[in-house]
Amino acid sequence: MSSRWSNSCERGKLKKGPWTFDEDIRLLRYIRLHGPGRWSALAKASGLQRCGKSCRLRWVNYLRPDLKRGSITPEEERVILDLHARWGNRWSLIAEKMPGRTDNEIKNYWRSHIRKRLPKSQYSTTEDQYNQGASLMPLSFPSTSTQAIKTKEVKASTPAPPTCQLPQLLSSCSKEDITHHHHHHHKVEEFPEAASSSGIACSSVDCNLNNNSSCSTDHRDRDNLGNQLQVLSDGAGEHYELFRCPSIEYDALSVMLNQFYGAGIPEAVSNSSLGTARTDVTSTIQLTDAYSNSSDDCESDLAASGMLWNAIGPIHDQ
DNA sequence: AACGAGGTCAACCGCGACGAT
DNA sequence: TATCGTCGCGGTTGACCTCGT
Numbered sequence A: 001m002s003s004r005w006s007n008s009c010e011r012g013k014l015k016k017g018p019w020t021f022d023e024d025i026r027l028l029r030y031i032r033l034h035g036p037g038r039w040s041a042l043a044k045a046s047g048l049q050r051c052g053k054s055c056r057l058r059w060v061n062y063l064r065p066d067l068k069r070g071s072i073t074p075e076e077e078r079v080i081l082d083l084h085a086r087w088g089n090r091w092s093l094i095a096e097k098m099p100g101r102t103d104n105e106i107k108n109y110w111r112s113h114i115r116k117r118l119p120k121s122q123y124s125t126t127e128d129q130y131n132q133g134a135s136l137m138p139l140s141f142p143s144t145s146t147q148a149i150k151t152k153e154v155k156a157s158t159p160a161p162p163t164c165q166l167p168q169l170l171s172s173c174s175k176e177d178i179t180h181h182h183h184h185h186h187k188v189e190e191f192p193e194a195a196s197s198s199g200i201a202c203s204s205v206d207c208n209l210n211n212n213s214s215c216s217t218d219h220r221d222r223d224n225l226g227n228q229l230q231v232l233s234d235g236a237g238e239h240y241e242l243f244r245c246p247s248i249e250y251d252a253l254s255v256m257l258n259q260f261y262g263a264g265i266p267e268a269v270s271n272s273s274l275g276t277a278r279t280d281v282t283s284t285i286q287l288t289d290a291y292s293n294s295s296d297d298c299e300s301d302l303a304a305s306g307m308l309w310n311a312i313g314p315i316h317d318q
Numbered sequence B: 001a002a003c004g005a006g007g008t009c010a011a012c013c014g015c016g017a018c019g020a021t
Numbered sequence C: 001t002a003t004c005g006t007c008g009c010g011g012t013t014g015a016c017c018t019c020g021t
Helices: A002-010 A021-034 A039-045 A052-063 A074-087 A091-096 A103-117 A120-129 A175-179 A192-198 A252-262 A302-312
Strands: A185-188 A205-208 A228-234 A237-243 A268-271
Touching: A021 A039, A021 A052, A039 A052, A052 A103, A074 A091, A074 A103, A091 A103
Parallel strands: A205 A237
Antiparallel strands: A185 A205, A228 A237, A228 A268
């Protein structure tokens, strides 16, 4: 039993390791059509050379649109501390109380940030709580009933089909920023190939060199990423505007997700700080702006962008 | 500039549980 | 009831990154 899933992953020498951009697109497109769940079937039907387990993990921990990006806030850390003190290493349970955070993320945060600050005696007791059969303390949070949080009996619900939760991803770069930085605000042409193939009115792409202080070159500080893609809707259809900070990577997944969910939200603004630079080089497009007259740090890789648009395809025919 | 140590985090692995047949 | 397929959880790994020397 325990090895069944493992075996199915081994079967046919399925791919392992970091996900590529193309795989992400395939997975997203499939989920867009059929919703998440039934991972084994999904893995086969989507054409991905991945096992269902891997697909599920990628979705849950990385591609889900309702994920909150950026560092754990002090408030969130307090919640983690509190809940961990109550429940021990019940990461999925803790994650349920922290919308937008995954169990993996919380677990990693605990191990790399919190645990090392605590004396071993302190964290080991809470970590052992569950194994010792300690009863889970009732929550002080509005949430599932305390009966429902008894240990592993809690059956994690299948993630709901994608809903429009992009407001959670609101970027730190606002329109206001843009208007305040005219000196670096220049328009570039549409993605010709993309627009034609997708059938979407992609009227313009703004490459805004936003030099405000919130823009950081530290790719790991995702809070500070200033990339922004706006999906704008008007009578003529939808078009997309992309704003970015200099010297940071424009994450293609963001574009994809905006289009992915754009159908459901007429006007969506999203943060493009999805993913990290290190996950996979192919999952990010280095937006170095070939269209800029002035600058050296903003170029764009239209081929890659075109590939993206082609890959995800138009909304209306999905 | 080069290198090593330590940190971070996406992804993997093993396992237990559950539902369907 | 037994078996099978699927799913989700928690622990662990390892590639990549940053920082100090």
